Amino acid sequence: MKSIGKSCIMAALTVMAVCTGFVSCSDNDDAESTLNPAEKEVADTKKHDTALLLCTFGSTYNESLSVYDDIISDFKAEFPDVDIYLSFTSRTCINRVEASTGVSRYELDQWLKAIGNAGYKRVAVQSLHVIPGEEYLSLMNTDIKKYFMIQWFPNIDVLRGANLLASDEDTEAVADALYQHYKEKLADKKNIVLLMGHGNPDENYSANGKYSDMQQALQAKAANKNIFVGTVDYGEMLFWPNEVEENPADRITDTQVVRSQYPNCLYSQIMQYCDNEGLAPSDVNVYIAPFMSIAGDHAHNDLWGLEALAEHDNDNYYQNTVELNTNEYSWRERLTKIGFKVDTSFEAHPIGQAGADHGIAEGCGMKPLGSYPEIRRIWVNHLREQWDADAWENGTEYQ
Known part of the structure; x- marks a missing residue:
């Protein structure tokens, strides 16, 4: 009886250990699945108190890479004391781009939450859209104003730069x-x-x-x-x-x-x-x-x-x-x-x-519009004009 009892106890402990292991793995998987992939990139990049998020519809084509690089370079030259990130607003492009170009892109809300959680005091958002159409209005009025400014991070100052053909x-x-x-x-x-x-x-x-x-x-x-x-x-x-x-x-x-x-x-x-x-x-x-903007x-x-x-x-x-x-x-x-x-x-x-x-x-x-230095300059000027006008605002103004 003692031998049987001991065996039963050992078996029970083994089952408990196995089950505990399964639960632990499941918990880890859940934790990993909820991680924001943009968090690490922002943490590794952050050097200043101000972030600039460039927002474009996006593309899965290789030709777009050099154009986006040129745009980012122009903004870096104009705003050297700012950490710059690039976001796609199209989930379809985000889902396909890594496989075709090897470059990781993240969803807009992932970028916004990662930037907001990183401790930035100010966040500038510059549209790279051509016209003030559906994508542009959704970006500025819903993603930036409603969610980022009002619901998520009302104490962070935000600056919004206009689309290419704003005037x-x-x-x-x-x-x-x-x-x-x-x-x-x-x-x-x-x-x-x-x-x-x-x-x-x-x-x-x-x-x-x-x-x-x-x-x-x-x-x-x-x-x-x-x-x-x-x-x-x-x-x-x-x-x-x-x-x-x-x-x-x-x-x-x-x-x-x-x-x-x-x-x-x-x-x-x-x-x-x-x-x-x-x-x-x-x-x-x-x-x-x-x-x-791109081909x-x-x-x-x-x-x-x-x-x-x-x-x-x-x-x-x-x-x-x-x-x-x-x-x-x-x-x-x-x-x-x-x-x-x-x-x-x-x-x-x-x-x-x-x-x-x-x-x-x-x-x-x-040759898309983003290939012209003088056209890229218009996007830069839109943000510079807002910057110089000190047009920062935050979500507390809408509470």
Whole structure:
């Protein structure tokens, strides 16, 4: 009996030890799963009492890395006594970027909580968005004001820097930089420059008007008025109007109907330009570029259609397969179908590497807005103006 009792006790202790081990491992796993990965980076970086968080939609493409590096360098030069961090506002980009580029990105709330918990006395937030659209308003009004300032860290002073095209003066400055860059091309009536912006699909956002303002400012500088701005999301400035993917039968196929009823879509505008100048599409060289901070997914796929360029670089494909009236095809593909000569030598992704997954780190010629030092300077100036005006505020003012 004693032997059996001793054995039972030992067995029970063993079971308890094993169970305790399981519970301990489970507790550790739970603790690790709730750790904020941005905490360590902020702790390792913190050298000053003021932090600057640069906020952008984000990208998974390798081409974006050098542009973001340039932007960060500009802000470091202007604000040397500030710790600078970069946040993506797109969770999709965050989830994919590490696998494609090897660079870790964190969600905005993780950055904000890590910065707030690190003991910073002041936090500046600078938007790298182009227009004051949905992403920008959500960032400033919800993430920064509602959560960071009011709910989480009401005693930390905050400074908010505006998006790129915050004023008419900003529009003029960006237009001047772009015009100077394309001035030589625009001097020839047989050249057209097309810029692709993003745009908000909800047409109630007045911010979409920034694209029309930009085109107007550019055409005021270009004597031939041969530069145009379109978008991938904003209805009135799509390449082709009313693109209904769910029901192909509803698509508009009559080009004359499009031109008469939708004169502001990109197709109508460039065809009208050709008519005015007595040019056939085959007479015209088209230069295309992203009107976005970086050359990411839209630049690669919606603008250039690089995967198709790698696989189908032949006239038969464009004439017999590509449709004008569907978003399935890029601007370049549809321009080629119409008969325009899309330039692939001035500023383009190398054709030999057109099929590269998530772009290439070096050698891409696409020139986004963030590649212009004078345009990057506008973002820097927005923050500098607020800084010099001592426009810091905190959440206690809203309690």
